[in-house]
Amino acid sequence: MLTPPFGLSPYPDEILGSLISRVRLHNGDGWWYVALRNAGYRSCSDENVFDIPRASPSMDTLLRSIGLPSHEHALRHLTTLPYWIAFDAVPAADSAPTDLTLRSLLGTRKGIVRNVSAMARRYRARVGIRFCPRCLDDDVRVFGEPYWHRTHQLPNVTCCLIHQTRLLNSCPRCGRLYLADESTRLPMPGIECNCGWRFSQASDPVDETDIRFKLAAISRDALLTDAPLCSRTQMRNFLRSRVHSRDLVPMIESNFGKSAVSRDFSQPNYDHTGWLWLPLPKRLSQLRAPDCCALLAAMDLSFSFAQQAAIFTDEALERDDCGRPRNVPSLENARKSMLARIENGQCMSPSVDSLNYWVLRLLDPDWLKRHFPRSRFGPIPPMQADRDCVSRSAKDPEIDGESKTYHWRLIAQSVAGRRAAIRDAMWFENQRREYFGFNTDFRVQPRDQITLPKERSRPASVSRDSSALHAALRKTRDEDPPVRPTLATLARVAGITLPMATRSLAADPTLALKIRTARKQSRRRSREHGLVPPKSKKSAE
Numbered sequence: 001m002l003t004p005p006f007g008l009s010p011y012p013d014e015i016l017g018s019l020i021s022r023v024r025l026h027n028g029d030g031w032w033y034v035a036l037r038n039a040g041y042r043s044c045s046d047e048n049v050f051d052i053p054r055a056s057p058s059m060d061t062l063l064r065s066i067g068l069p070s071h072e073h074a075l076r077h078l079t080t081l082p083y084w085i086a087f088d089a090v091p092a093a094d095s096a097p098t099d100l101t102l103r104s105l106l107g108t109r110k111g112i113v114r115n116v117s118a119m120a121r122r123y124r125a126r127v128g129i130r131f132c133p134r135c136l137d138d139d140v141r142v143f144g145e146p147y148w149h150r151t152h153q154l155p156n157v158t159c160c161l162i163h164q165t166r167l168l169n170s171c172p173r174c175g176r177l178y179l180a181d182e183s184t185r186l187p188m189p190g191i192e193c194n195c196g197w198r199f200s201q202a203s204d205p206v207d208e209t210d211i212r213f214k215l216a217a218i219s220r221d222a223l224l225t226d227a228p229l230c231s232r233t234q235m236r237n238f239l240r241s242r243v244h245s246r247d248l249v250p251m252i253e254s255n256f257g258k259s260a261v262s263r264d265f266s267q268p269n270y271d272h273t274g275w276l277w278l279p280l281p282k283r284l285s286q287l288r289a290p291d292c293c294a295l296l297a298a299m300d301l302s303f304s305f306a307q308q309a310a311i312f313t314d315e316a317l318e319r320d321d322c323g324r325p326r327n328v329p330s331l332e333n334a335r336k337s338m339l340a341r342i343e344n345g346q347c348m349s350p351s352v353d354s355l356n357y358w359v360l361r362l363l364d365p366d367w368l369k370r371h372f373p374r375s376r377f378g379p380i381p382p383m384q385a386d387r388d389c390v391s392r393s394a395k396d397p398e399i400d401g402e403s404k405t406y407h408w409r410l411i412a413q414s415v416a417g418r419r420a421a422i423r424d425a426m427w428f429e430n431q432r433r434e435y436f437g438f439n440t441d442f443r444v445q446p447r448d449q450i451t452l453p454k455e456r457s458r459p460a461s462v463s464r465d466s467s468a469l470h471a472a473l474r475k476t477r478d479e480d481p482p483v484r485p486t487l488a489t490l491a492r493v494a495g496i497t498l499p500m501a502t503r504s505l506a507a508d509p510t511l512a513l514k515i516r517t518a519r520k521q522s523r524r525r526s527r528e529h530g531l532v533p534p535k536s537k538k539s540a541e
Helices: 016-039 057-065 071-078 081-085 116-127 133-143 211-224 232-242 245-256 289-298 303-311 331-343 355-363 365-371 383-394 404-413 415-423 425-436 460-477 487-494 498-507 509-528
Strands: none
Touching: 016 057, 016 071, 057 071, 071 081, 081 211, 116 498, 211 245, 211 289, 211 303, 232 289, 232 303, 245 289, 289 303, 331 355, 331 365, 355 365, 355 415, 383 404, 383 415, 383 425, 404 415, 404 425, 415 425, 460 487, 460 498, 460 509, 487 498, 498 509
């Protein structure tokens, strides 16, 4: 394993991207490119490792080469992942909180944490990288160089808790922004800007009674917790005991303002007043770490109190409709849905896991054979075989540490469960109610659900990112000397991440055509300015 000539240790509260930038800065680009190739990366690529990198053998090799014990160690101590895990921990019965596996930390298990890395990158692309001017002075005095603090990169942290001052992400004089560019090395912060402005001059004090100071304190405590004392379900049940879902938006608006719950992310907002990111869901069970922290701050509760109180919160009683499968569609709607699949060109052979497929297979097999002759039409198991399969699966109330609701949904989504819901609805509903301990004195009412596929439309986020890329392309055309409009350059100008730009490019063919045309024009302009030598006949061959 290639070790750096100058080994460096992480500073207190340093984020992973800062450590890697320091290692590369002190050992030179030559050593860094060799380390990338030895880890399995190309020398010309630099994977985004500022915060919560993807797990891979190459990433583990790269982190070990700079002196870190493992990828899991880096996630625990050098990224913001513990902040998210504090509100989405696995149940204590599944695994001890002090022995969380890398699999649960990365959220590959259903119902724990998903898309945390993407959410953190999207927020960072909107607000940039933040720093405290007085912390930079302290870092230079104590360690000899400044660095990026991971506490300052948490969502909704707008002030430094040590110095009680507002965080910055740009120079107050020239407006230079600090952004995490995935294609180049992240520049380290300095005590003054290139324009000569000393950051310590921009001191904006924050009072301890400020709601944003309380929010920053709760976020920091969640980041620094050694191990969550309560599970995700317990924390959500505790919040549910304090506030109702209908009161979420009014409570946040009264404490943080209406702009806090605004979903207008058309343009990056680099002003610290617009750093709040609270995409409140409709249900308390869907709250993420930023939302939970904001609710605790609004209720003037500390994170430690919430954890201690959540431990003794009883499990929420299952709702009467808990685990109920999707309503069985009628024959007419099942036919329309299956024909719509052909029109959309999705699949000529229907999946055996589809509820519409089994409605037609059991109730109208002739129509299914006529329109989908390529489907497999083997013998259908008898009704008793499906009953035995469902009964055996329902004996174990938990699977892989998940809740009873999650386990029953797996049963309902199985092939045996779908067949039972169609041709044995009374027995299947009785099994569900008996499984959850509900009253079984009822009558099953036949209900129909329209299962026609929704019209495909671009998400609002993709449309906003595409508009930002169009604006960035127009901006780069006017620059002199000409700039080659690569996707990474346009993403940096637009203030979005490279994956977001790639997704927008795939959904907007017009944008892709404009970028290709702009590249040709920029190369022609560069030749006119003498910046690029003309292509020779031999090289063209």
